Amino acid sequence: MKAVVWQHTNKMGVERVPDPTLLLSTDAIVRVTSTAICGSDLHLLDGYIPGMERGDIVGHEFMGEVVEVGRDVRRVRVGDRVVVPFNLACGVCDPCRRGLFSACDNSNPAPNARTVEALYGAMSPSGLFGYTHLFGGYAGGQAQFVRVPFADVGCFKIESDLRDEQVLFLTDIFPTGYQAAEQCGIVPGRDVVAVFGAGPVGQFAARSALMLGAAHVIVVDRVPERLSMAEAAGCQTINYEKEDVLVALRDATGGRGPDHVIDAVGLEAHGHGPGALLDTAEQKMRMSFDRITAVRWAILSCAKGGTVSMAGVYAGLVDKFPLGAAFGKGLVFRMGQTHTHRYVIPLLERIEAGQIDPSFVITHRASLDEAPELYKTFRDKKDGCIKVVLDPWGQPGQVHKV
Amino acid sequence: MTPNLTSNMTSRPYREHSTESLLSPAERGVMGVLGLAALTLSLRGNALERLLLGAVGVGLAGMAATGTNPLATALKIRQNEEGDTLVSDAITIGQPPEQLYAIWRDLTNLPLLMRHLKAVELLDERRSRWTVPGPVGDVSWEAELTADEPGRRIAWRSLPGASIQNSGEVLFLPAPGDRGTEIRVNLAYHAPGGTTGAVIARLTGQEPSQQLRDDLLRFKREQELGFAPTTQGQSSGRAAQNGHYRQAQDHAPRTAGEAGRNA
Ligand SMILES: [Zn+2]
Ligand SMILES: [Zn+2]
Numbered sequence: 001m002k003a004v005v006w007q008h009t010n011k012m013g014v015e016r017v018p019d020p021t022l023l024l025s026t027d028a029i030v031r032v033t034s035t036a037i038c039g040s041d042l043h044l045l046d047g048y049i050p051g052m053e054r055g056d057i058v059g060h061e062f063m064g065e066v067v068e069v070g071r072d073v074r075r076v077r078v079g080d081r082v083v084v085p086f087n088l089a090c091g092v093c094d095p096c097r098r099g100l101f102s103a104c105d106n107s108n109p110a111p112n113a114r115t116v117e118a119l120y121g122a123m124s125p126s127g128l129f130g131y132t133h134l135f136g137g138y139a140g141g142q143a144q145f146v147r148v149p150f151a152d153v154g155c156f157k158i159e160s161d162l163r164d165e166q167v168l169f170l171t172d173i174f175p176t177g178y179q180a181a182e183q184c185g186i187v188p189g190r191d192v193v194a195v196f197g198a199g200p201v202g203q204f205a206a207r208s209a210l211m212l213g214a215a216h217v218i219v220v221d222r223v224p225e226r227l228s229m230a231e232a233a234g235c236q237t238i239n240y241e242k243e244d245v246l247v248a249l250r251d252a253t254g255g256r257g258p259d260h261v262i263d264a265v266g267l268e269a270h271g272h273g274p275g276a277l278l279d280t281a282e283q284k285m286r287m288s289f290d291r292i293t294a295v296r297w298a299i300l301s302c303a304k305g306g307t308v309s310m311a312g313v314y315a316g317l318v319d320k321f322p323l324g325a326a327f328g329k330g331l332v333f334r335m336g337q338t339h340t341h342r343y344v345i346p347l348l349e350r351i352e353a354g355q356i357d358p359s360f361v362i363t364h365r366a367s368l369d370e371a372p373e374l375y376k377t378f379r380d381k382k383d384g385c386i387k388v389v390l391d392p393w394g395q396p397g398q399v400h401k402v
Numbered sequence: 403m404t405p406n407l408t409s410n411m412t413s414r415p416y417r418e419h420s421t422e423s424l425l426s427p428a429e430r431g432v433m434g435v436l437g438l439a440a441l442t443l444s445l446r447g448n449a450l451e452r453l454l455l456g457a458v459g460v461g462l463a464g465m466a467a468t469g470t471n472p473l474a475t476a477l478k479i480r481q482n483e484e485g486d487t488l489v490s491d492a493i494t495i496g497q498p499p500e501q502l503y504a505i506w507r508d509l510t511n512l513p514l515l516m517r518h519l520k521a522v523e524l525l526d527e528r529r530s531r532w533t534v535p536g537p538v539g540d541v542s543w544e545a546e547l548t549a550d551e552p553g554r555r556i557a558w559r560s561l562p563g564a565s566i567q568n569s570g571e572v573l574f575l576p577a578p579g580d581r582g583t584e585i586r587v588n589l590a591y592h593a594p595g596g597t598t599g600a601v602i603a604r605l606t607g608q609e610p611s612q613q614l615r616d617d618l619l620r621f622k623r624e625q626e627l628g629f630a631p632t633t634q635g636q637s638s639g640r641a642a643q644n645g646h647y648r649q650a651q652d653h654a655p656r657t658a659g660e661a662g663r664n665a
Contacts, residue, residue, distance in 0.1 A: 003639070026629065057638055090631075092626050105626075106627055109633060110623065111616050149631060
C-alpha cells in the first residue's frame with residue numbers, strides 16, 4: 001500500500017510499504033477513506049518530538065471502512081464505517097474506566113511506557129497513532145490501510161449519511177478544541193473566553209466556547225485567513241503582530257481580562273520578549289523542547305480566578321513561567337491530551353443536529369501523493385492553508401484549494 | 403494534539419539571528435555545561451533513550467552544581483551495607499490480591515512474568531532451581547522460599563554457592579477504592595562489577611530495575627487486558643528490507659467484500 005512515512009527532520013515521503021496485518025486478536029484493519037494532516041504532525045516534521053524512526057507511518061486523523069477483524073473483536077464488523085480517535089485506549093484500566101482515555105495505563109507497550117515514565121515521573125499516558133515511539137510508535141493512518149489495535153474501544157461507527165469531511169475531525173481536532181472549551185467551565189451568558197491560536201484546534205475551541213454559551217470569544221493569531229475564519233464564527237480577533245496582545249485583551253474586557261484563556265498553540269509558539277527569544281535559543285540547541293509564549297500570555301492576560309486551558313502539545317521542561325502571576329490571580333490550570341473517546345458520540349450528535357459542520361475548517365484537498373508538499377504548505381501557512389484532507393485512493397497530481 | 407499557530411520560523415529571520423547575543427556569557431556557560439552533559443550521555447542508546455538520557459544529563463549537571471555526588475544518585479542505584487544492589491518497584495493492577503498472588507506462587511510461572519528468567523524448576527516444597535541466560539551460557543542457582551503468606555506476600559533467597567547471590571519478595575496489598583492490588587517487588591542482588599557495573603548496565607538498558615519495570619508493566623497489561631499490546635511486526639517503511647513486502651494496487655481499492663485479504 002501507499003503511506004506517508006517520516007524519513008527525517010523536514011522530510012516526509014510517500015512510500016510503498018507492506019499492508020498492515022492483524023497482530024493481535026483484538027485488532028481490526030481499516031481501509032482508510034479520508035485522512036488529514038494535523039498541526040501536531042508538524043512537530044514531527046520540524047523534528048521537535050523525539051523518538052521518531054525513519055520509515056514510521058504517520059497520521060492520526062483518519063476514518064474508513066473495516067475490512068478485517070481479529071477473532072476477539074465483538075463490537076465492530078467488516079463493512080462498518082468508522083472514525084478512530086488518535087489516541088489508543090484499552091477501555092478497562094482505571095483511567096479508562098474514569099473516562100480519562102488519553103491517560104490509559106495499558107496502550108503504550110511496556111518498554112516505551114517505562115521510558116516515558118522516567119520523564120514524566122508517573123505512569124505513561126496512552127499510545128498514539130502515527131507518532132513518536134515514546135508513545136508506542138503505532139503505525140498511523142496517512143495510508144491506504146491501517147491497523148487499529150483495541151478495535152472495540154477505538155472504532156466508532158458512523159451510521160448516518162454524513163460525508164467523511166463532516167465526521168473525520170471527530171478523531172482529534174474537534175474533540176481537542178471542545179475539551180479545551182469544556183474544561184473552562186464557562187458560565188453561559190457571562191464568561192469571556194480568549195483563544196490563543198486560530199489554527200484548526202483554535203477554530204474548534206472558539207466555536208465550542210460559543211456553543212457552550214460564552215458571552216464573547218476573542219481569538220488571537222497573526223495569520224489573516226485564520227482570523228477571518230474566526231470572525232466568520234462571530235468572534236472578535238486580535239492580530240498580535242499589529243497590537244500588544246495583553247493591552248488589547250485588557251481593553252476588550254473592561255480591564256478584567258478574559259475569564260478563561262485557551263492555549264491552542266503548543267510548543268512551537270512564536271512571540272515577543274526576552275522569554276520568547278530564550279525559548280527559541282534553547283529549543284534550537286535542543287536544550288528545551290518547548291516554546292511557551294502562548295502560556296505566558298495566557299497567564300498574564302487571564303482574569304482573577306480564571307482558567308488557563310491548554311490544548312497545545314508540550315514535551316518537556318519549561319522555565320520563565322510566570323508562576324507568581326498565576327498564584328496572585330488564583331488561576332486554575334486544565335490541560336492534557338484529549339480524552340477523545342469521551343467526546344465522539346456527543347459531538348457526532350451535535351453534527352447530526354446541525355449545530356456545527358466541522359468541514360468549515362478545510363482549505364485544501366489532495367491525494368496522499370501530495371502529502372509531503374502539503375505538509376510544507378501547511379507549516380509555512382502558504383496559500384491560505386488551514387486544514388488539509390487527503391484521499392488515500394485519489395489520483396496523484398491534484399491539489400484542490402477550497 | 404494541537405496545531406501550533408505560528409510555527410513558521412523562516413518568516414522572522416532577524417530573531418533567529420539575534421538570539422545568541424541575548425545570552426550573557428554566564429548563561430551561555432551554564433547552558434554549555436548542561437548541553438555537554440546531556441549530549442555526552444545522549445550519544446549512547448537508541449532514539450528512545452536519548453530523550454531520557456538528555457534529561458538525566460540535565461539532572462546530573464544540576465546535582466553537580468549543588469555539590470552532591472551525582473552519578474549513582476541520579477541513576478537511583480541503591481546498595482545495602484553488604485554491597486548488594488537493591489531494586490524495588492510497585493504497580494497497581496485492577497485484579498484482586500488473591501488472584502495475583504496465585505499466579506506468582508506458582509514459581510514455574512515466573513519466566514512468563516520476568517523476561518530475563520529462562521526457567522524455574524521446582525525441586526521440592528521450598529526449593530527451586532532458577533536459570534538465566536548469561537553472556538557465556540546459562541547461569542543457574544538454587545533458591546528457597548523464606549516466606550509464603552497466602553494472598554499477601556512471597557519471599558525467597560538464593561542458597562549458598564549461587565553464582566548470583568540474590569533475594570526478593572513480592573507484596574500484594576489491596577489498593578484503596580476499587581483499584582485492585584498494589585504489587586510491590588523488592589530485590590537484592592550482588593552485581594558483577596559493583597556500582598560501576600550497575601551504572602553501565604543501567605545506561606545500556608540491561609539493568610534489573612529497568613527489566614523489573616518492564617516486567618511489571620507487562621504483568622499489568624496481561625492481567626487487565628489478557629494480552630500485551632505490541633507494535634512488533636507492524637507495517638513501516640523499514641519493513642521493505644525485511645522481505646515480507648506486499649505490493650498493493652492503489653488504483654484498485656479493496657473493499658470489505660473483496661476476498662483474499664488475509665492476516
Ligand atoms: Zn486503558
Ligand atoms: Zn492531531
